Amino acid sequence: MSHPPQEVRQSSPFDKDAEQLLEIVRRTVAELRPDTADRLRVELDSSLEHDLGVDSLVRVELWSRIEREFGVRLPQQLFASANTPADVLKVLRRGDPGGRVERTERAIVAPSAEGELQVPERAGTLIEVLEWHARQHPGHIHVRLLGEDEATEDISYEALYRGAREVAGGLLEGGLRAGQSVALMLPTGRDFLLGFFGILLAGGVPVPIYPPMRLTQIEEHLQRQAGVLCNAGARVLITVTEAKLLARLLQPRVPGLERIASVAELSRDPGPDLPAVRRPEDIAFLQYTSGSTGQPKGVMVSHANLLANLRAMGAALRVDSRDVFVSWLPMYHDMGLIGAWLGSLYYGFNLVLMSPLAFLARPKSWLWTLHRFQGTLSAAPNFAYELCLNKLSDSDLEGLDLSHWRLAFNGAEPVNPDTLKRFAERFAPCGLAPGALAPVYGLAEATLGVAFPPPGRGPLVDRVQRDAFQTRGEAVPARDDDPATLRFVSCGRPLPWHQVRIVDGNGVELPERREGHLQFSGPSTTSGYFHAPEETRRVLRDGWMDSLDLAYMAGGEVYLTGRVKDLIIRAGRNIYPYDVEAAVGRLPGLRKGCIAAFGSRDAASGTDRLVVMAECAVRDRDSQRSLRQEINRIVVELTGIPPDDIVLAPPRSVLKTSSGKIRRAACRDLYERGEVGRPHLAPWRQLLRLSLQALRGYLGRAWRSLGGWCYALYAALLFWPFASLTWLAVVLCPSQRGCRAITRQAARTFLRLAGIPLGVEGRDRLSARGASVLAVNHASYLDGVVLCAVLPSHFAFVAKRELAGQWFAGLFLRRLGARFVERFDLERSVADSDALGEALRAGQSLVFFPEGTFTREPGLRPFRMGAFVLAANTGVPLLPVAIRGTREILRDGQWFPHRGAVQVHVCDPLQAGGRDWSAAIRLRDEARAALLAQLQEAERVLG
Known part of the structure; x- marks a missing residue:
């Protein structure tokens, strides 16, 4: 052994x-x-x-x-x-x-006690993570497999490592070489866990694929899996013994597939040596996308991608080894594989693993397993929460305790705000905390997670005006009494060390509350698709991955609105299939979750035809006619436009992915081939009217886009002459007071000509006699212009010393009387701080950006202590100053300004109440709280 x-x-x-x-x-x-x-x-x-x-x-x-x-x-x-x-x-x-x-005499400090397992922070690969835990915590229970009789089979880190080594021995004996792909077609269980890590330890690349659920789907299943295996170049397929005969049907269609075996057949003594450890940049596994918008593609997830995502999610969610994750999610799906299993592997918390079939057969088993094991974490798509609402009776909930469940993730498909509300209300008597429900967003191209809400915050639902959103893509907040609204659920904020942006069709970043393509970047962003360079180039440019999802941002939160390919543009309006499907799905007589809404391009009208396909078991014509009338009524009420065709299809006609997502593109192809129902042709008058409406909508979008480009060009042509003339006037002006007056007037004139309204609240607090320290949030290059326009002449900027040596900026700042501080030479940095203290005592007021820098991401970054230590040491008041709107006008990393307004709020002065370090800390916290109260951006807890 x-x-x-x-x-x-x-x-x-x-x-x-x-x-x-x-x-x-x-x-x-x-x-x-x-x-x-x-x-x-x-x-x-x-x-x-x-x-x-x-x-x-x-x-x-x-x-x-x-x-x-x-x-x-x-x-x-x-x-x-x-x-x-x-x-x-x-x-x-x-x-x-x-x-x-x-x-001298030693002071005694008791060491802090560790109440949790350590994590392998220095590990560079999944293999190193498992080996580290096998050394440090060999007997720690890693996974608890829940059988049909609810008996558990416990797997420790040592048992997982030992069993995986044995599988690796069998693969190496069969001639597997480093970097070759091995497919896993296994249900959730011990064999999958051993097989996955056995492939890694042998130097191979695991490719999880899903087994067939029903024999009636075997032909389509084999066609799809043959394409996956060919693309991955799989040499070995690991499956259960019962499926081996079925799997052999794949071999003639997959030339490279040499061996089909079970985990038991592969288990061998690996000997003392295994292949060299894989590198962080090597592929850890291939995650094939669900195919909800087309053919599945193999996302190349490297070890570095995977560990970066696990660490970012753990930091955002504050998980540790004391958590317990209960999961029924299939292991071939990224949320089950990475979020549940590999997350528990890294952080050392117990994973209670159920079969997906156990949940589908008895939905209450999921909640009672959370009760039994005091689960703190669990995740599921929206349909699972709906299933619990619809299938569980009050008697099923007697004695159920969900008080330990601190994070109930809802992701992998559109999140229904009604589901969240009903689930929270239904299970509140069972102890479910109001803030436990956590809608999240992720996708395989980001390894898994992209945006998570703060733990315990609970769902955030945004109500927007329907007409403004569907016609202009603007998420204008709606009044509470406005019936014509759309609701979108926040998926939270971008993960630490990751970024999200919303761009238009030309790749230009959009301001907040404008819908566009969601793009993301960061260490979890994968390098693209396996053996598909054209597909990779289509979505990955300059480090930004296009999610092919539509979204907008508000207050730093991400609001998903739909898929790019699924979006239906009808008569100049944007129609989101999920909204139609959810509304129609409430009708009795239709199969819930089996409704597809999609656009079918009509060459004659140049617009999308809105088609609703619904599975229905009703056969008599009168009942079908009533259902069509109800569907028509609901769609008109929701979108203002009647559907062009309503297809009542027999059960199992609506195609889905392995994870239960509607395959709208495949349904559209089925419809256009005439294999589901005959399209209902509209009269020529309606086609003409729709064509004119569509043309008007397209022209409106083009006009708004042209207007944005014209404004950006105008702002650029305005700025550079203003900047040059102001610089020249300041350099030639003999007095510092005159330089500041010139700069203030130039900044005000520029903002006025650029069409940027500037509002100031609390201006009188700036005119108080005596020195003071200003602590200003930093969001954009425009902040300096705004402060120059607002501040009286007795304030001096504090800037980094690197700027002093620049010919253009340094000369300008020196003429304005700026004070420079060193950031890298520690001794000189302390000396500069002392000089600033002397300036304050002499009556000079100073302006600080305590964040030190700014990024394109919303949120208040961590503060440096300089301004607060100086204010405490000198006893001068500190004024927090909040600037709103500059980030939306001009973000970091781009030179495409947008129209917008700026608001400056000068808060009440704060006093440190002491001269020690603790007083400076308190002053910083009070200033931060004052700024957050005025800003529309959330606090960014991790910088």
């Missing part, structure tokens, strides 16, 4: 000095970022600056605490040279070659 490799001990022992030092660092950093304190990990090799955000002023406080609590005086040069806690620890232990560590 093989054993996991022995743990390699670090050369530096983790003794009491190290524990005490790390605790001091952790407490100091936690004061800066209290929102991350519960998941903050400080290690000896953590970078003080890049990993922990320790700038020069924080370093001063940290040094003071280390010296006080260790009872030492550290060498002066260590202040600037130490990059990690390990550098400080080395000096504490052995002294510094350039100086002596002086010790």
Whole structure:
């Protein structure tokens, strides 16, 4: 029997000095970022600056605490040279070659107790993650498989590693080489887990595919899976013994498929050695897309993509090893494979794994399994929540306790706001927390997750004016009493270290509350599709992946509105199939979840014909006529336009993917071939009217797009002459007061000519006598222009010293009396801070951007401490200043301005109430709260 490799001990022992030092660092950093304190990990090799955000002023406080609590005086040069806690620890232990560590009476600090399993933060591949846990926590229960009789089969990390090695031995014996694909057509269970990691340990690439659900679908299933296997180049297919004969039907259509075997047949003693460990950039597995908009494509998910996504999701959701995930999701689906299983593998929480069939046969089993194992996490598509609402009686809920369920993810298909509301109300008596329901957004091209809501926040539903949205793509908030509205559910905010943007058809980024194509980027973004370079180039450009989804953003939240290919443009209006399907699906006599709405292109009218296909078991003509009338009425009420054709189809006519999504493109093809029903031809008068309406809609969109380009060109032509003339006038002006007056008048004139309304609230607070510190949020390059237009002449900007050396910007800022501070030379940075303190004491008011920089992503970034330490030390008041609207006009990374208005709010002055570090921390928190109260953007907890 093989054993996991022995743990390699670090050369530096983790003794009491190290524990005490790390605790001091952790407490100091936690004061800066209290929102991350519960998941903050400080290690000896953590970078003080890049990993922990320790700038020069924080370093001063940290040094003071280390010296006080260790009872030492550290060498002066260590202040600037130490990059990690390990550098400080080395000096504490052995002294510094350039100086002596002086010790006095030692202070005692008790080390913090760890109440959870550690995670493999340095792992670069999935293989390293499993090996790390097999060394550190070999007996820890990783997966609990729930059988038909509800008995559990527990799988520890060691058992998973040992069994996977045996599968790897069989694959290597069969001649599998590194990088070759191996398909997994297995149901949820032990064999899938062992087979997946066995392929990885053998150096192969797993390709999960789904087994056939019904024999009546065997022909279509084999056709689709043959295409997947050919594209993946699979050499081996691992399946259950009972399916081997069926699987052999695939071999004539898949030339490269050499072997079909079960996990039991593959299990061999692997011997002491396995192939070299895969690299982070290597493909971890191929995730084939569901095919809801066409043929499935193999997304290349690398080890680096996967671990980046797991770490980002874990940070956003604050998961740890004390969580319990209950899942019935199939393992061939990314939400079940990555979100449930591989997430539990990485973070060390228990995964209770049910069969998907167990849930479909008895939906209550899902909720009672959450009750039995005190599950804290679970995920499902919207239909599963609907199933629980419709199939569970009150007697099924007697004694049910869902109070431990802290996050109920709803994703993988459109989220119905009514479902969320009804589910929360129905299961509140069972202890379900109001904020537990969490609509999320993700897709295979992003590995899995893209946007998640804050834990415990609960669903956020946006009501918008229907006409404005369908005709202009503008998500205008609707009044509560407005009946003509659409509702969209927020999927949350982009994951940490990832970005989302909304662009138009030309790739130009749109402002908030404008619908367009959702694009994303970040370390989880995959490199594209396997053996499909043309498809990859179509969706991946300059690091941005086009999701092919339609969405808008509001307040930093992502609101999905539909699929690009599914969108129906009818008479100049945008019609979203899911809205039609959900509304029609409530009619009695139709099969719920088996309605497809799609557009069928009509060459004569140049517009989409709206077709509704609904599965119906009713046969008599009178009942069908009544159903058609009701469908027509509902669609007209919802969209203002009657459907061109209503097809009442027999059961199982509406095509779906393996995950239950409606395959609208396939349904459209079926319809256009005449294999479902005959299209209802509209009279020529209606076609003419629709053609004119469609033409008017297209021209309106083109006119708005042209208007946007014209405004951007006008703003650019306006800005550069203004900037050049202002710079020249400032350089030639002999007095600083005159320079500031010129700049203020130029900024006001530019904003007025650019059509940017500027409103200011609390301007009188800027004219108070005496020095003060301004802490301003930073969102755009336009912020500087706005402040120049608003601030009185006695305020001076604080800027990074790199700008002082620039000929154009540096000369301009110096003439305005800007103060420069060093960011990289620590000793000079402290000296600059002292100089700023002297300026404040002399009566000079200073303007800070405490975020230090800005990004295109909405949200308030973490604050640097400089402004708050200075205000506390000098005792001057601090005024938070909130600027709204500049990010929407001009985002970072683009030079395409949009029309918009700017609002500046000068908050009430704040006093530190002390001169120590704690007073500066309190002042920072109060200023941050004041800014968040005025901004329409949410706080960005992770920078």
